């Protein structure tokens with residue numbers, strides 16, 4: 001039923017919408033919010049946007065197509081340099097060969113009114129200038145420490161690359177300070193980067209910085225996997241023994257001595273046991289994560305966003321770049337034994353003794369036998385030998401979820417030098 005006619009309502013004109021002004025009044029300092037919106041707050045820096053990157057990868061059939069690539073910090077034309085408390089002017093030089101410059105991404109130009117674009121391929125290299133904050137007594141910074149530090153620009157700085165002045169993108173407008181890509185300003189021969197600082201009171205007292213020119217290598221999944229190195233099982237056992245029985249102990253400290261070390265077998269990304277266990281060389285923990293999964297989660301795709309190179313260990317936050325990963329030979333052995341004895345399902349952790357023997361902790365509360373070549377439990381028991389092949393596995397293992405079958409297929413194609421495959425024939429002493 002239609003409402004009754006109201007002459008007063010029909011004469012009232014609708015109020016025009018009120019829009020906030022596009023630009024703030026002069027002199028207004030925008031508040032530093034925790035959720036910056038670069039599309040609004042960095043509108044005046046649209047010309048500093050990263051180029052659109054079209055990532056081209058070569059498939060297994062050799063054909064090129066749009067795909068995933070993996071950027072990681074690989075080298076320093078100018079190594080990490082503490083800037084100290086007083087010096088205001090810095091100039092660094094480094095030389096690039098024509099071959100180095102041929103590894104730049106292929107820039108496609110900048111149409112009028114559009115952002116620039118480029119094609120990035122396996123083997124390309126991208127050069128960046130970055131500053132980080134360091135503690136005042138810092139005199140040297142390791143590549144690993146540098147790789148996990150966030151970019152932080154000094155409050156007021158001017159940078160020139162081969163005479164061209166470049167601008168920073170800061171946290172105020174972009175949510176966080178962003179590295180400054182300088183690839184397009186480099187050339188064969190000698191390249192010069194200058195940095196001039198004007199420090200505020202805090203930066204003259206205890207807020208110090210370091211700067212470096214770094215290279216991002218762009219690599220395929222296969223090459224990224226091959227960069228890891230194997231840590232033999234014997235060295236892994238020795239590492240556990242030292243953890244349980246440290247050689248030196250400060251008597252002034254209260255020490256907790258344990259006979260067993262619990263090591264989780266669960267990959268933090270997939271919540272199941274890893275296929276090939278890796279961790280960073282500098283990681284102090286013994287837990288590992290799955291190699292393929294870790295690399296896959298770092299993939300860069302064709303996007304309008306900057307290429308990300310976050311390789312912080314998912315367990316401790318230290319350097320876990322592809323070239324700094326170690327494959328734990330001991331946990332590879334553990335996984336192979338679990339696979340051969342049909343105990344992969346539900347395997348969550350093991351308890352390792354200082355002699356290298358270990359006991360499985362399963363989800364289900366059921367007893368598990370012990371393994372370990374040098375362990376006293378094994379030595380006391382009767383000698384036994386068992387050979388298990390893939391055909392001996394029960395249907396429950398051969399019918400594993402699709403995700404694992406697909407991952408195993410990839411592993412077989414990409415890995416030739418380390419195998420943790422459950423299809424191996426293993427003899428148990």
Ligand SMILES: [Zn+2]
Pocket residue numbers: 279280282283284285313314315316317318
């Ligand atoms: Zn770690």
